[in-house]
Amino acid sequence: MPSLLALDSSTDMMALALVTPGQTRVFEAAGGAQASARMLPEVKALLAGAGLDLADLDAVAFGQGPGAFTGLRTACAVAQGLAFGLGKPVLAIDSLMLVAEDARAQGAGDDIWVAMDARIGEIYAARYRWVDEAWTVVEPPALYRPEALAAHWGVPAAAAGSALAEYAEPLGPLPRAWPRARSRAAALGALALAAWQRGEARDAAEALPVYVRDKVALTTAERERRL
Template identity: 45%
Template sequence: MPLALPKLLAFDTSTEHLSVAVLHGDRLLAHNGVGGAQASTTLLPLILQLLGDAGLALSELDAIVFGRGPGSFTGLRTACSVAQGLAFGAKVPLLPVDTLLAVAEEARHAFGAQQVVAVLDARMDQIYAARYDFAANGPLGGDDEPLLLSPEDLEVPAGWALAGNAFAAYGLRLAPPATRHEALPTATAMLRLAPALLAAGRTVPAAQAWPLYVRDKVAQTTEERAAIKAAAAAAN
Protein backbone atom coordinates (compact mmCIF):
# COMPACT_ATOMS: atom_id res chain seq x y z
CA MET A 1 0.00 0.00 0.00
CA PRO A 2 1.57 3.36 -1.01
CA LEU A 3 2.46 5.81 1.71
CA ALA A 4 0.21 8.85 2.02
CA LEU A 5 1.80 12.08 0.89
CA PRO A 6 2.49 14.49 3.78
CA LYS A 7 0.27 17.49 4.40
CA LEU A 8 2.64 20.43 4.57
CA LEU A 9 2.64 24.21 4.82
CA ALA A 10 5.82 26.05 3.75
CA PHE A 11 6.80 29.70 3.69
CA ASP A 12 9.84 31.93 3.33
CA THR A 13 10.30 35.66 4.02
CA SER A 14 14.11 35.79 4.05
CA THR A 15 14.37 38.05 0.97
CA GLU A 16 12.33 40.89 -0.54
CA HIS A 17 10.00 38.21 -1.92
CA LEU A 18 7.36 36.36 0.09
CA SER A 19 6.64 32.74 -0.81
CA VAL A 20 3.93 30.47 0.64
CA ALA A 21 2.83 27.00 -0.47
CA VAL A 22 0.58 24.19 0.77
CA LEU A 23 0.86 20.53 -0.20
CA HIS A 24 -2.24 18.36 0.31
CA GLY A 25 -1.83 14.97 -1.31
CA ASP A 26 -1.05 15.59 -4.97
CA ARG A 27 -2.47 19.12 -4.79
CA LEU A 28 -0.05 22.04 -4.57
CA LEU A 29 -1.15 25.63 -3.97
CA ALA A 30 1.44 28.40 -4.02
CA HIS A 31 1.72 32.18 -3.80
CA ASN A 32 4.78 34.30 -4.55
CA GLY A 33 4.71 38.06 -4.10
CA VAL A 34 6.21 41.12 -2.50
CA GLY A 35 7.75 40.55 0.92
CA GLY A 36 10.12 42.82 2.79
CA ALA A 37 8.40 45.16 5.22
CA GLN A 38 4.96 43.91 4.10
CA ALA A 39 5.63 40.30 5.09
CA SER A 40 4.75 40.74 8.76
CA THR A 41 1.22 41.86 7.85
CA THR A 42 0.52 39.71 4.77
CA LEU A 43 2.09 36.35 5.67
CA LEU A 44 -0.53 35.07 8.11
CA PRO A 45 -3.58 35.99 5.99
CA LEU A 46 -1.96 34.28 2.97
CA ILE A 47 -1.26 31.15 5.00
CA LEU A 48 -4.86 30.95 6.21
CA GLN A 49 -6.19 31.61 2.69
CA LEU A 50 -4.09 28.84 1.09
CA LEU A 51 -4.95 26.37 3.85
CA GLY A 52 -8.62 27.17 3.37
CA ASP A 53 -8.34 26.76 -0.41
CA ALA A 54 -6.65 23.39 0.17
CA GLY A 55 -9.34 22.29 2.62
CA LEU A 56 -6.82 21.83 5.42
CA ALA A 57 -6.89 22.78 9.07
CA LEU A 58 -3.63 23.65 10.80
CA SER A 59 -4.01 20.67 13.12
CA GLU A 60 -4.09 18.33 10.10
CA LEU A 61 -0.59 19.31 8.95
CA ASP A 62 2.24 16.83 9.31
CA ALA A 63 4.72 19.71 9.62
CA ILE A 64 5.16 23.43 9.07
CA VAL A 65 8.18 24.17 6.89
CA PHE A 66 9.88 27.56 7.09
CA GLY A 67 13.00 29.25 5.73
CA ARG A 68 15.26 29.68 8.74
CA GLY A 69 17.99 31.72 7.07
CA PRO A 70 20.39 33.20 6.44
CA GLY A 71 18.66 36.30 5.12
CA SER A 72 16.99 39.50 6.21
CA PHE A 73 16.93 39.85 10.02
CA THR A 74 13.33 41.03 10.05
CA GLY A 75 12.24 38.45 7.47
CA LEU A 76 13.81 35.56 9.37
CA ARG A 77 12.27 36.58 12.67
CA THR A 78 8.88 37.05 11.02
CA ALA A 79 8.94 33.56 9.48
CA CYS A 80 10.19 31.91 12.66
CA SER A 81 7.76 33.70 14.96
CA VAL A 82 4.76 32.89 12.75
CA ALA A 83 5.91 29.26 12.44
CA GLN A 84 6.31 28.98 16.22
CA GLY A 85 2.94 30.57 16.94
CA LEU A 86 1.14 28.28 14.51
CA ALA A 87 3.00 25.19 15.72
CA PHE A 88 2.34 25.90 19.40
CA GLY A 89 -1.35 26.38 18.78
CA ALA A 90 -1.85 23.48 16.35
CA LYS A 91 0.61 21.14 18.09
CA VAL A 92 2.48 20.19 14.92
CA PRO A 93 6.26 19.95 14.43
CA LEU A 94 8.38 22.48 12.58
CA LEU A 95 10.79 21.73 9.75
CA PRO A 96 13.43 24.50 9.40
CA VAL A 97 15.09 24.72 5.97
CA ASP A 98 18.29 26.59 5.16
CA THR A 99 17.48 29.31 2.64
CA LEU A 100 20.69 28.71 0.67
CA LEU A 101 19.74 25.04 0.31
CA ALA A 102 16.35 26.15 -1.03
CA VAL A 103 18.12 28.42 -3.54
CA ALA A 104 20.27 25.51 -4.70
CA GLU A 105 17.22 23.25 -4.98
CA GLU A 106 15.44 25.88 -7.08
CA ALA A 107 18.45 25.98 -9.44
CA ARG A 108 18.53 22.19 -9.59
CA HIS A 109 14.83 21.94 -10.33
CA ALA A 110 14.54 24.83 -12.79
CA PHE A 111 17.87 24.56 -14.61
CA GLY A 112 19.17 21.05 -13.94
CA ALA A 113 22.19 22.32 -11.97
CA GLN A 114 23.74 19.49 -9.93
CA GLN A 115 26.66 21.39 -8.34
CA VAL A 116 25.61 24.79 -7.06
CA VAL A 117 27.15 27.66 -5.15
CA ALA A 118 24.09 29.41 -3.69
CA VAL A 119 24.38 33.12 -2.95
CA LEU A 120 22.01 35.64 -1.38
CA ASP A 121 22.51 39.38 -1.10
CA ALA A 122 23.39 40.07 2.56
CA ARG A 123 23.44 43.86 2.05
CA MET A 124 26.23 45.89 3.66
CA ASP A 125 28.46 44.96 0.66
CA GLN A 126 28.41 41.25 1.54
CA ILE A 127 26.82 37.98 0.44
CA TYR A 128 25.70 34.74 2.09
CA ALA A 129 27.06 31.67 0.32
CA ALA A 130 27.15 27.86 0.58
CA ARG A 131 27.99 24.95 -1.75
CA TYR A 132 25.65 22.06 -2.56
CA ASP A 133 26.58 18.99 -4.60
CA PHE A 134 23.43 17.03 -5.46
CA ALA A 135 25.34 14.66 -7.73
CA ALA A 136 27.62 13.50 -4.91
CA ASN A 137 25.41 13.95 -1.85
CA GLY A 138 21.87 13.20 -2.97
CA PRO A 139 18.64 15.21 -2.57
CA LEU A 140 19.95 17.52 0.17
CA GLY A 141 23.22 18.40 -1.55
CA GLY A 142 25.28 18.07 1.62
CA ASP A 143 25.54 20.19 4.76
CA ASP A 144 27.84 23.05 3.82
CA GLU A 145 28.11 25.77 6.48
CA PRO A 146 26.81 29.14 5.20
CA LEU A 147 29.39 31.91 4.99
CA LEU A 148 29.19 35.69 5.12
CA LEU A 149 31.82 37.25 2.88
CA SER A 150 32.57 39.98 0.39
CA PRO A 151 31.69 39.23 -3.26
CA GLU A 152 35.36 39.18 -4.27
CA ASP A 153 36.13 36.43 -1.73
CA LEU A 154 33.62 33.96 -3.18
CA GLU A 155 35.26 30.89 -4.71
CA VAL A 156 33.35 28.88 -7.32
CA PRO A 157 34.83 25.49 -8.33
CA ALA A 158 35.26 24.87 -12.03
CA GLY A 159 32.11 23.52 -13.62
CA TRP A 160 29.82 24.60 -10.78
CA ALA A 161 26.84 26.91 -11.28
CA LEU A 162 26.25 30.09 -9.31
CA ALA A 163 22.63 30.66 -8.25
CA GLY A 164 20.85 33.28 -6.20
CA ASN A 165 19.75 36.91 -6.12
CA ALA A 166 23.10 38.73 -5.78
CA PHE A 167 23.91 39.32 -9.45
CA ALA A 168 22.22 42.69 -9.87
CA ALA A 169 24.09 44.14 -6.90
CA TYR A 170 27.48 42.45 -7.28
CA GLY A 171 27.55 40.90 -10.76
CA LEU A 172 31.03 41.91 -11.94
CA ARG A 173 32.52 41.40 -8.49
CA LEU A 174 31.47 37.76 -8.25
CA ALA A 175 33.58 34.92 -9.62
CA PRO A 176 32.71 34.27 -13.29
CA PRO A 177 31.54 30.64 -13.53
CA ALA A 178 30.23 29.15 -16.76
CA THR A 179 26.59 29.54 -15.71
CA ARG A 180 24.57 31.84 -13.48
CA HIS A 181 20.96 31.30 -12.47
CA GLU A 182 18.60 33.76 -10.85
CA ALA A 183 16.96 31.79 -8.03
CA LEU A 184 15.17 32.45 -4.76
CA PRO A 185 14.38 30.29 -1.70
CA THR A 186 10.80 29.52 -2.69
CA ALA A 187 8.24 27.65 -0.61
CA THR A 188 7.83 25.12 -3.42
CA ALA A 189 11.57 24.40 -3.34
CA MET A 190 11.28 23.77 0.40
CA LEU A 191 8.39 21.37 -0.20
CA ARG A 192 10.52 19.41 -2.67
CA LEU A 193 13.26 19.19 -0.02
CA ALA A 194 10.83 18.27 2.76
CA PRO A 195 10.58 14.49 2.15
CA ALA A 196 14.34 14.00 2.50
CA LEU A 197 14.50 16.33 5.49
CA LEU A 198 11.61 14.52 7.17
CA ALA A 199 13.28 11.18 6.51
CA ALA A 200 16.47 12.55 8.07
CA GLY A 201 14.58 13.48 11.25
CA ARG A 202 15.06 17.24 10.90
CA THR A 203 11.76 18.31 12.48
CA VAL A 204 11.91 20.18 15.79
CA PRO A 205 9.33 21.24 18.39
CA ALA A 206 8.28 24.88 18.27
CA ALA A 207 10.37 25.80 21.31
CA GLN A 208 13.56 24.63 19.56
CA ALA A 209 13.01 26.42 16.23
CA TRP A 210 15.28 29.42 15.71
CA PRO A 211 16.42 31.54 12.78
CA LEU A 212 19.86 30.85 11.35
CA TYR A 213 21.76 34.10 11.77
CA VAL A 214 25.17 34.53 10.22
CA ARG A 215 25.41 38.09 11.48
CA ASP A 216 24.61 38.97 15.09
CA LYS A 217 20.88 39.12 15.76
CA VAL A 218 19.11 42.28 16.90
CA ALA A 219 16.01 42.98 18.96
CA GLN A 220 12.57 41.82 17.92
CA THR A 221 10.39 44.53 16.38
CA THR A 222 6.88 45.51 17.41
CA GLU A 223 5.55 44.07 14.12
CA GLU A 224 7.22 40.71 14.82
CA ARG A 225 5.80 40.52 18.35
CA ALA A 226 2.37 41.23 16.87
CA ALA A 227 2.91 38.47 14.29
CA ILE A 228 3.61 35.95 17.07
CA LYS A 229 0.38 36.84 18.89
CA ALA A 230 -1.67 36.76 15.69
CA ALA A 231 -0.25 33.36 14.67
CA ALA A 232 -0.98 31.85 18.07
CA ALA A 233 -4.54 33.22 18.01
CA ALA A 234 -5.15 31.86 14.49
CA ALA A 235 -3.99 28.39 15.52
CA ASN A 236 -6.40 28.17 18.47
Protein backbone atom coordinates (compact mmCIF):
# COMPACT_ATOMS: atom_id res chain seq x y z
CA MET A 1 0.00 0.00 0.00
CA PRO A 2 1.37 3.45 -0.85
CA SER A 3 1.93 6.49 1.34
CA LEU A 4 -0.09 9.37 -0.10
CA LEU A 5 -0.56 12.96 0.97
CA ALA A 6 -3.83 14.58 -0.18
CA LEU A 7 -4.72 18.29 -0.03
CA ASP A 8 -7.96 20.13 -0.74
CA SER A 9 -8.89 23.78 -0.16
CA SER A 10 -11.58 24.16 -2.82
CA THR A 11 -14.16 25.28 -0.23
CA ASP A 12 -14.06 27.29 3.00
CA MET A 13 -12.84 24.10 4.71
CA MET A 14 -9.25 22.92 4.31
CA ALA A 15 -8.99 19.12 4.23
CA LEU A 16 -5.79 17.09 4.47
CA ALA A 17 -5.33 13.32 4.46
CA LEU A 18 -2.27 11.12 4.90
CA VAL A 19 -2.86 7.60 3.61
CA THR A 20 -0.35 5.03 4.87
CA PRO A 21 -0.26 1.21 4.90
CA GLY A 22 -1.63 1.07 8.43
CA GLN A 23 -3.89 4.09 8.76
CA THR A 24 -5.39 7.21 7.20
CA ARG A 25 -4.77 10.33 9.25
CA VAL A 26 -6.93 13.39 8.57
CA PHE A 27 -7.01 17.07 9.43
CA GLU A 28 -9.74 19.66 8.79
CA ALA A 29 -9.85 23.34 9.63
CA ALA A 30 -11.09 26.65 8.29
CA GLY A 31 -9.69 27.25 4.83
CA GLY A 32 -10.21 30.30 2.68
CA ALA A 33 -7.48 32.90 3.16
CA GLN A 34 -6.02 30.84 6.02
CA ALA A 35 -5.29 27.80 3.88
CA SER A 36 -2.11 29.16 2.31
CA ALA A 37 -0.60 29.88 5.73
CA ARG A 38 -1.74 26.71 7.52
CA MET A 39 -1.41 24.01 4.89
CA LEU A 40 2.31 23.26 5.04
CA PRO A 41 2.59 23.39 8.86
CA GLU A 42 -0.36 20.99 9.18
CA VAL A 43 1.15 18.70 6.51
CA LYS A 44 4.34 18.54 8.57
CA ALA A 45 2.31 17.76 11.71
CA LEU A 46 0.46 14.93 9.95
CA LEU A 47 3.71 13.40 8.74
CA ALA A 48 5.33 13.74 12.15
CA GLY A 49 2.37 12.04 13.79
CA ALA A 50 2.81 9.09 11.44
CA GLY A 51 6.58 9.00 11.91
CA LEU A 52 7.16 9.81 8.23
CA ASP A 53 9.18 12.29 6.24
CA LEU A 54 8.17 13.93 2.97
CA ALA A 55 10.61 11.63 1.20
CA ASP A 56 8.52 8.63 2.29
CA LEU A 57 5.57 9.73 0.15
CA ASP A 58 4.76 7.94 -3.10
CA ALA A 59 2.56 10.74 -4.49
CA VAL A 60 0.79 13.98 -3.61
CA ALA A 61 -2.93 14.32 -4.39
CA PHE A 62 -4.82 17.59 -4.66
CA GLY A 63 -8.40 18.75 -5.11
CA GLN A 64 -8.36 20.10 -8.66
CA GLY A 65 -11.78 21.75 -8.53
CA PRO A 66 -14.14 23.15 -9.34
CA GLY A 67 -14.25 25.43 -6.34
CA ALA A 68 -12.92 28.67 -4.90
CA PHE A 69 -10.26 30.15 -7.17
CA THR A 70 -7.75 31.03 -4.44
CA GLY A 71 -8.23 27.71 -2.68
CA LEU A 72 -7.72 25.72 -5.86
CA ARG A 73 -4.51 27.57 -6.62
CA THR A 74 -3.26 27.00 -3.06
CA ALA A 75 -3.73 23.23 -3.10
CA CYS A 76 -2.40 22.96 -6.65
CA ALA A 77 0.70 25.04 -5.93
CA VAL A 78 1.55 23.21 -2.71
CA ALA A 79 1.04 19.79 -4.30
CA GLN A 80 3.07 20.72 -7.35
CA GLY A 81 5.88 22.25 -5.31
CA LEU A 82 6.15 19.23 -3.02
CA ALA A 83 5.97 16.77 -5.90
CA PHE A 84 8.64 18.60 -7.91
CA GLY A 85 10.93 18.80 -4.91
CA LEU A 86 10.51 15.12 -4.09
CA GLY A 87 10.55 13.87 -7.66
CA LYS A 88 7.16 12.24 -7.09
CA PRO A 89 3.93 12.25 -9.16
CA VAL A 90 0.65 13.96 -8.39
CA LEU A 91 -2.95 12.72 -8.32
CA ALA A 92 -5.71 15.09 -9.42
CA ILE A 93 -8.97 14.65 -7.47
CA ASP A 94 -12.37 15.92 -8.63
CA SER A 95 -13.47 18.18 -5.75
CA LEU A 96 -17.17 17.53 -6.40
CA MET A 97 -16.62 13.76 -6.47
CA LEU A 98 -15.16 14.23 -3.00
CA VAL A 99 -18.60 15.42 -1.85
CA ALA A 100 -20.25 12.39 -3.46
CA GLU A 101 -17.85 10.06 -1.66
CA ASP A 102 -18.57 11.73 1.68
CA ALA A 103 -22.33 11.46 1.07
CA ARG A 104 -22.00 7.78 0.14
CA ALA A 105 -20.25 7.22 3.48
CA GLN A 106 -23.32 8.79 5.11
CA GLY A 107 -25.68 6.38 3.34
CA ALA A 108 -26.68 8.44 0.32
CA GLY A 109 -26.56 5.49 -2.05
CA ASP A 110 -24.88 5.02 -5.41
CA ASP A 111 -26.45 7.73 -7.61
CA ILE A 112 -25.70 11.21 -6.30
CA TRP A 113 -26.00 14.76 -7.57
CA VAL A 114 -23.50 17.12 -5.98
CA ALA A 115 -24.41 20.82 -5.74
CA MET A 116 -21.88 23.21 -4.21
CA ASP A 117 -22.37 26.92 -3.64
CA ALA A 118 -20.30 28.74 -6.27
CA ARG A 119 -21.17 32.21 -4.88
CA ILE A 120 -22.66 35.10 -6.89
CA GLY A 121 -25.93 33.19 -7.22
CA GLU A 122 -24.54 30.11 -8.97
CA ILE A 123 -23.91 26.43 -8.27
CA TYR A 124 -21.23 23.96 -9.25
CA ALA A 125 -23.00 20.67 -9.91
CA ALA A 126 -22.25 17.19 -11.24
CA ARG A 127 -23.78 13.74 -11.11
CA TYR A 128 -21.89 10.60 -10.08
CA ARG A 129 -22.74 6.90 -9.95
CA TRP A 130 -21.00 4.22 -7.89
CA VAL A 131 -20.49 1.20 -10.16
CA ASP A 132 -18.27 -1.84 -9.53
CA GLU A 133 -16.65 -0.26 -6.49
CA ALA A 134 -15.70 2.95 -8.30
CA TRP A 135 -17.21 6.32 -9.18
CA THR A 136 -18.22 7.12 -12.74
CA VAL A 137 -19.10 10.61 -13.94
CA VAL A 138 -22.66 10.67 -15.30
CA GLU A 139 -22.76 14.45 -15.82
CA PRO A 140 -19.45 16.34 -15.51
CA PRO A 141 -19.01 19.42 -13.33
CA ALA A 142 -20.75 22.48 -14.73
CA LEU A 143 -22.04 25.85 -13.57
CA TYR A 144 -25.79 26.39 -13.08
CA ARG A 145 -28.18 29.04 -11.86
CA PRO A 146 -30.30 27.46 -9.09
CA GLU A 147 -33.52 27.51 -11.12
CA ALA A 148 -31.77 25.95 -14.11
CA LEU A 149 -30.34 23.14 -11.98
CA ALA A 150 -33.75 22.44 -10.43
CA ALA A 151 -35.26 22.10 -13.90
CA HIS A 152 -32.38 19.97 -15.13
CA TRP A 153 -32.18 17.37 -12.39
CA GLY A 154 -35.90 17.01 -11.64
CA VAL A 155 -36.01 15.08 -8.36
CA PRO A 156 -32.57 13.51 -7.91
CA ALA A 157 -32.22 10.10 -6.25
CA ALA A 158 -29.86 11.75 -3.76
CA ALA A 159 -28.23 15.16 -3.52
CA ALA A 160 -25.34 16.48 -1.47
CA GLY A 161 -23.43 19.70 -1.01
CA SER A 162 -23.50 23.20 0.43
CA ALA A 163 -25.85 24.62 -2.23
CA LEU A 164 -28.72 22.54 -0.86
CA ALA A 165 -28.94 24.79 2.18
CA GLU A 166 -27.90 28.03 0.46
CA TYR A 167 -30.47 27.66 -2.34
CA ALA A 168 -33.11 25.54 -0.64
CA GLU A 169 -36.07 27.51 -2.03
CA PRO A 170 -35.20 27.57 -5.76
CA LEU A 171 -33.94 23.97 -5.70
CA GLY A 172 -37.23 22.80 -4.22
CA PRO A 173 -37.96 19.87 -1.88
CA LEU A 174 -35.40 17.08 -1.98
CA PRO A 175 -36.47 13.82 -0.31
CA ARG A 176 -32.89 12.59 0.19
CA ALA A 177 -30.39 15.36 0.85
CA TRP A 178 -27.00 15.60 2.56
CA PRO A 179 -26.16 19.31 2.79
CA ARG A 180 -23.32 18.86 5.30
CA ALA A 181 -20.15 16.83 5.00
CA ARG A 182 -19.18 14.29 7.63
CA SER A 183 -15.46 14.34 6.77
CA ARG A 184 -14.13 15.87 3.57
CA ALA A 185 -10.64 14.75 4.56
CA ALA A 186 -11.62 11.08 4.91
CA ALA A 187 -13.35 11.19 1.53
CA LEU A 188 -10.29 12.88 0.01
CA GLY A 189 -8.03 10.13 1.31
CA ALA A 190 -10.30 7.42 -0.09
CA LEU A 191 -10.37 9.03 -3.54
CA ALA A 192 -6.60 9.56 -3.54
CA LEU A 193 -6.00 5.88 -2.80
CA ALA A 194 -8.49 4.83 -5.49
CA ALA A 195 -6.80 7.10 -8.03
CA TRP A 196 -3.40 5.61 -7.18
CA GLN A 197 -4.71 2.08 -7.53
CA ARG A 198 -6.15 2.93 -10.97
CA GLY A 199 -2.74 4.15 -12.10
CA GLU A 200 -3.74 7.81 -12.43
CA ALA A 201 -0.49 9.30 -11.13
CA ARG A 202 0.86 12.02 -13.44
CA ASP A 203 3.87 14.28 -13.70
CA ALA A 204 3.91 17.24 -11.30
CA ALA A 205 3.89 19.63 -14.27
CA GLU A 206 0.32 18.47 -14.94
CA ALA A 207 -0.96 19.64 -11.55
CA LEU A 208 -3.51 22.09 -12.91
CA PRO A 209 -6.78 23.35 -11.39
CA VAL A 210 -10.19 22.97 -13.04
CA TYR A 211 -12.08 26.25 -12.73
CA VAL A 212 -15.29 25.63 -14.80
CA ARG A 213 -15.83 29.39 -14.89
CA ASP A 214 -13.55 32.41 -15.24
CA LYS A 215 -15.67 35.01 -13.44
CA VAL A 216 -15.18 35.35 -9.70
CA ALA A 217 -17.25 38.42 -8.79
CA LEU A 218 -20.09 40.61 -9.96
CA THR A 219 -19.55 44.14 -11.18
CA THR A 220 -21.26 47.00 -9.31
CA ALA A 221 -23.87 47.25 -12.09
CA GLU A 222 -24.56 43.51 -11.94
CA ARG A 223 -24.99 43.62 -8.15
CA GLU A 224 -27.42 46.53 -8.45
CA ARG A 225 -29.52 44.67 -11.04
CA ARG A 226 -29.95 41.81 -8.59
CA LEU A 227 -31.33 44.05 -5.82
